[in-house]
Amino acid sequence: MTSRAEILEAARRLIDRDGWEKLSIRRLAAELGIGTMTLYHHVRDKEDLLLLLITEYADQVPQPDLPGEPRDRIVATATLIHDALAAWPWAAEVLTADGFVGRLGESVWMVETIVAGAIDHGCTPEQAVHVFRHIWYYTVGEILVRAHSAQRPADAGRPTDGDPLFSGLDTSRMPRLVAIGDRWRTLAAQDTYPQGLRALVDGLLAQAASAAPGETASAERGE
Amino acid sequence: MTSRAEILEAARRLIDRDGWEKLSIRRLAAELGIGTMTLYHHVRDKEDLLLLLITEYADQVPQPDLPGEPRDRIVATATLIHDALAAWPWAAEVLTADGFVGRLGESVWMVETIVAGAIDHGCTPEQAVHVFRHIWYYTVGEILVRAHSAQRPADAGRPTDGDPLFSGLDTSRMPRLVAIGDRWRTLAAQDTYPQGLRALVDGLLAQAASAAPGETASAERGE
DNA sequence: TGTACTTTCGGTACGTGTACGAAAAGACCA
DNA sequence: TGGTCTTTTCGTACACGTACCGAAAGTACA
Numbered sequence: 001m002t003s004r005a006e007i008l009e010a011a012r013r014l015i016d017r018d019g020w021e022k023l024s025i026r027r028l029a030a031e032l033g034i035g036t037m038t039l040y041h042h043v044r045d046k047e048d049l050l051l052l053l054i055t056e057y058a059d060q061v062p063q064p065d066l067p068g069e070p071r072d073r074i075v076a077t078a079t080l081i082h083d084a085l086a087a088w089p090w091a092a093e094v095l096t097a098d099g100f101v102g103r104l105g106e107s108v109w110m111v112e113t114i115v116a117g118a119i120d121h122g123c124t125p126e127q128a129v130h131v132f133r134h135i136w137y138y139t140v141g142e143i144l145v146r147a148h149s150a151q152r153p154a155d156a157g158r159p160t161d162g163d164p165l166f167s168g169l170d171t172s173r174m175p176r177l178v179a180i181g182d183r184w185r186t187l188a189a190q191d192t193y194p195q196g197l198r199a200l201v202d203g204l205l206a207q208a209a210s211a212a213p214g215e216t217a218s219a220e221r222g223e
Numbered sequence: 224m225t226s227r228a229e230i231l232e233a234a235r236r237l238i239d240r241d242g243w244e245k246l247s248i249r250r251l252a253a254e255l256g257i258g259t260m261t262l263y264h265h266v267r268d269k270e271d272l273l274l275l276l277i278t279e280y281a282d283q284v285p286q287p288d289l290p291g292e293p294r295d296r297i298v299a300t301a302t303l304i305h306d307a308l309a310a311w312p313w314a315a316e317v318l319t320a321d322g323f324v325g326r327l328g329e330s331v332w333m334v335e336t337i338v339a340g341a342i343d344h345g346c347t348p349e350q351a352v353h354v355f356r357h358i359w360y361y362t363v364g365e366i367l368v369r370a371h372s373a374q375r376p377a378d379a380g381r382p383t384d385g386d387p388l389f390s391g392l393d394t395s396r397m398p399r400l401v402a403i404g405d406r407w408r409t410l411a412a413q414d415t416y417p418q419g420l421r422a423l424v425d426g427l428l429a430q431a432a433s434a435a436p437g438e439t440a441s442a443e444r445g446e
Numbered sequence: 447t448g449t450a451c452t453t454t455c456g457g458t459a460c461g462t463g464t465a466c467g468a469a470a471a472g473a474c475c476a
Numbered sequence: 477t478g479g480t481c482t483t484t485t486c487g488t489a490c491a492c493g494t495a496c497c498g499a500a501a502g503t504a505c506a
Contacts, residue, residue, distance in 0.1 A: 183348075
């Protein structure tokens with residue numbers, strides 16, 4: 001009669017004790033004192049387990065006051081999502097899972113806030129959904145690329161000779177890039193998410209405005 | 224005396240015959256008639272093998288003429304990268320790998336073209352590198368999320384009831400989204416990459432312009 | 447109480463990536 | 477040729493996720 005709650009509790013215990021990399025179906029089953037395959041009766045697969053953990057985690061993120069311009073609310077909320085994901089090592093394992101967004105639990109307000117912000121700014125609801133979608137893509141990409149680059153234990157050969165994103169790049173074919181010397185190699189250290197996000201949001205909102213100029217979205221009921 | 228070229232050839236053979244999902248270190252070794260662990264002398268790990276395959280593939284992408292505005296060159300090149308990655312099933316397995324960009328082989332011109340386009344538009348070289356970086360994040364996110372959503376064999380329970388990105392979303396907490404009815408569920412079918420990319424690029428270029436207004440980048444030599 | 451059906455449990459087995467270390471083969475020089 | 481050192485080969489072993497399927501336990505109805 002092992003319940004979902006007990007499973008998640010045991011998983012958290014395991015993660016706290018041995019680190020989340022050591023979390024495995026087998027170890028979790030052992031921790032619970034049940035057969036390995038029994039776990040599969042409460043959880044579809046490992047991805048599902050991690051998604052459940054994520055829901056639990058997301059439920060604890062408090063909803064802050066977000067006054068200000070719609071645009072600023074969007075940016076602030078996206079940054080919140082980003083920071084939460086970045087602080088959350090096992091997010092990268094499931095970030096692209098189907099329905100990840102739907103597993104945000106209590107934190108669906110993040111999605112709603114972004115969509116509502118876009119509508120308030122003058123987007124149609126359809127455009128607003130796309131605004132969220134693009135922000136999501138960008139955020140996921142940023143998290144995944146950076147997370148992957150970060151978890152490398154400093155390859156013996158190249159002791160972090162610069163931006164891992166570009167490591168091994170054949171610079172002899174890139175005259176325009178090389179023109180700035182080796183400075184570009186060190187740009188990775190900066191946290192570039194805020195700028196990129198701002199640019200994306202600005203671009204999206206401008207795009208929506210020019211697609212339907214001067215028009216305030218009317219939330220018409222569909223079907 | 225198994226060479227890298229032979230390994231890659233055998234890998235391609237295996238992929239053509241059984242599909243790339245079936246490609247494994249063990250099967251590849253068997254195909255080559257060598258011991259499994261021998262492969263590890265020519266290839267660091269599986270990720271490295273896939274990156275080698277990617278270099279080979281990328282080398283075959285022809286470099287097109289890209290006239291027009293710098294902005295359009297950037298967008299066109301990014302779209303080319305995106306489409307290549309999307310057409311390339313095993314890209315998702317290594318897309319976030321360190322130095323992926325450096326494994327583009329002959330296709331480094333893609334990186335150079337984007338960086339050069341940004342500089343030609345008035346960005347500083349540092350800004351141009353960031354332009355590429357943000358485009359890369361967005362593209363990777365788009366590819367990974369969509370790739371993951373696509374490879375699901377239509378869950379028995381929910382026969383594709385809409386956008387997999389949002390599946391399971393608690394819409395009762397999203398009044399503004401629900402206001403458009405269920406239409407938002409079907410928006411996923413559209414290819415939204417071009418719009419998002421355009422918005423991102425526009426935003427990035429506008430941001431760079433406002434950071435250093437009216438200034439044309441001077442490619443000063445660094446260090 | 448007996449019987450049929452459903453839910454829960456878990457042992458075994460397959461295929462995976464790859465760490466480790468021993469063995470074989472090749473290279474080089476005395 | 478013999479010895480030493482380096483490169484290449486690969487057998488064994490481990491932990492993993494999980495498909496498959498039989499066993500056990502719980503439930504419903506006769």
